[in-house]
Amino acid sequence: MSSVLERPVATVATETELLVIWQQPTTRAMIPVGVLGFDGETYTFAYLPNAADIAEFRPLLGFRDFTQSYTSDELFPLFRERVLDPTRPDFSRVIDELSLDPVSATPWEQLVRSGGGSEGDTLQVIPFPRESDGGWACTALVAGMRYLSKKSVRTAAGVVQAYADGEIEDVLRRLAPGQELKIVSEVGNDYNSDAQLLFTDKDELIGYVPDWIAKLMAPGLTAGASGRAIVERVNGAAAGWHLRVLVNLQLDEAFDGVRDRIVATTQSY
Template identity: 30%
Template sequence: MGQLHASPGGRFEFSYLPAAKAEPGFVPLAQFPRLGEVYESDVLPAFFANRVMSRQRETYPEYAHQLGLNDATATPVEILVRSGGSRATDTFHIVDDLRYHPQGAVVSRFLASGVRHLRGATDRIASLRAEQELVLRDEPDNPVNARAILIDERAGEPVGYVPDWLADDVHELRSASNEVRIFVEQANPDARPHLQLLCRLEAHGVRTD
């Protein structure tokens, strides 16, 4: 429930969102202990920097490519928002704000979740091509999240899920726009399941009033 802003000049600002301040019993991060303060820094704060793979790692170029980024030019913030910055030791997840463009368009890129739980998903991902359009399918009987949204290669042939952190936004976009479409940005069938499918969501004619 916080927001990290990276300025073009290389400064970083972190602050808590109003929802965090209103949440009973909310515990702030040790690095950012005061809810009402804006924390400024000339370097990416350690809480976030520790969630970015080091460029010195032998696997970094392949990892950046799987995220659809150029390993030579990708910034730590781009790596963070594309990967989610997840760690096995906690449940924090970093996400990118939905980007609103002129003429009421919204674009978001994300990694499909739940691939390992869907039988045959990896085989189907292996046959996908960049820019191929996919199909969104609600799954109201999902035992974990009644607002879950499947991503199908074709109707009834799932290749992943819209991540839970994005699902509510997708539902809202479908109610507030002329159309919402999803495309293959990049398929990585040989990667670990959570990196196998990079998607691009586009919404057009979004009404913001």
């Protein structure tokens, strides 16, 4: 049994759209290429404008036409293969670590919570940002945690040294659902100039905001909007780094224009 902080299974937000993100092989940039939708009965997929013009990008398997809107009564095979097989011995454990009910979790809910990616994968999905009181929000798994013992990071306040062996586990053991984390911009990140880090109120580093969400949040944060992350779930080491901490990211920036920002950024690649 995995080591998990005991709490009720979280209610799954009713996201109806997931942003499909592709990693460019040369630059390793995470680029949005399409939108996967589900209204409770029908699945849809459509490419974002200008996806066909992105360098090195080729049509996804099963979606050859960049101009077509695809529909299906079942989850498309490309995304279905990214959902955990219920017959796997670790199915219940992994679903629980996503803060879902192993008995009732649907394939769509799994994609919403897990991102549908795996180690070395070039494709993932994230919940499309949703409007919230005073701004917009997005649920995501904390990224980059496995690197915290291998590299130091720099913020405007100075350098944060890499964790010694075992230190990050001590920090995670003190983390609890409902706890608020600070969003702090990283300085000098050559891979992602918009990289943002998550810290506790005691300035303990937890990890990164996923790259693409960081790019969405950066303009608002630069303009003075306030951002924060609320811990929803903390899992033990058996979950693997990519499933350790689930957070709800919030920004008090007007929701209008977020979709346009996604399209505009895609057109820049």
